Amino acid sequence: MHSQDDIHYALETTKVLREPDRRIDTFGETRFEFQLISELMDRSGEVRIRTGEVEAMRPRILRPTAYNEVELEGFDSSARARFDKLVSKLRDEGKDLAFLQYGFQFKRGQVHEEIIHDTLDSVRERVMDDIRRSGNPSRAIIEGVDDAWEICILKFSFEMILRSHEINAFDFKRRGLI
Numbered sequence: 001m002h003s004q005d006d007i008h009y010a011l012e013t014t015k016v017l018r019e020p021d022r023r024i025d026t027f028g029e030t031r032f033e034f035q036l037i038s039e040l041m042d043r044s045g046e047v048r049i050r051t052g053e054v055e056a057m058r059p060r061i062l063r064p065t066a067y068n069e070v071e072l073e074g075f076d077s078s079a080r081a082r083f084d085k086l087v088s089k090l091r092d093e094g095k096d097l098a099f100l101q102y103g104f105q106f107k108r109g110q111v112h113e114e115i116i117h118d119t120l121d122s123v124r125e126r127v128m129d130d131i132r133r134s135g136n137p138s139r140a141i142i143e144g145v146d147d148a149w150e151i152c153i154l155k156f157s158f159e160m161i162l163r164s165h166e167i168n169a170f171d172f173k174r175r176g177l178i
Helices: 004-013 064-069 079-092 120-134 149-174
Strands: 015-018 030-039 047-056 060-062 099-101 104-106 112-116 139-143
Touching: 004 149, 015 120, 030 120, 030 149, 047 120, 047 149, 120 139, 139 149
Parallel strands: 030 139
Antiparallel strands: 015 139, 030 047, 047 104, 047 112, 060 099
């Protein structure tokens, strides 16, 4: 389990060095490959490269009727009434309450690790040269923290949602679904 400081540090220092060429597909599942490079915390001149994939499930439209199923875990007993009142108020104001829900599957079993005995700068340069040569359009290159590397992958996934949301919403609207 990571401390709040570990999580904050990982979120602050994670850099996506190369994004995949595509965004999350609106009407299908999308797979992204990643290579995450991180310097080992307790050893100098050693860099870990993790290679794996993240699968983004097809975005789903969450309609206002589904708000009844939203779980309010950890809130006091009056939270449901306040939440329902807010939804009702927004609906009365004519607000569009439909929004897109994204889901990811992190394929941990698909992650391969390799330790390289070199500097982080040299490894970063080699990985970037390799992706330029191969031209793999679905691969992301991420630089992050070794001990909280899953947080780095989650940050990448969240950034992909942010970059895809406008396109996905446009596609749904164009088809009259929202």
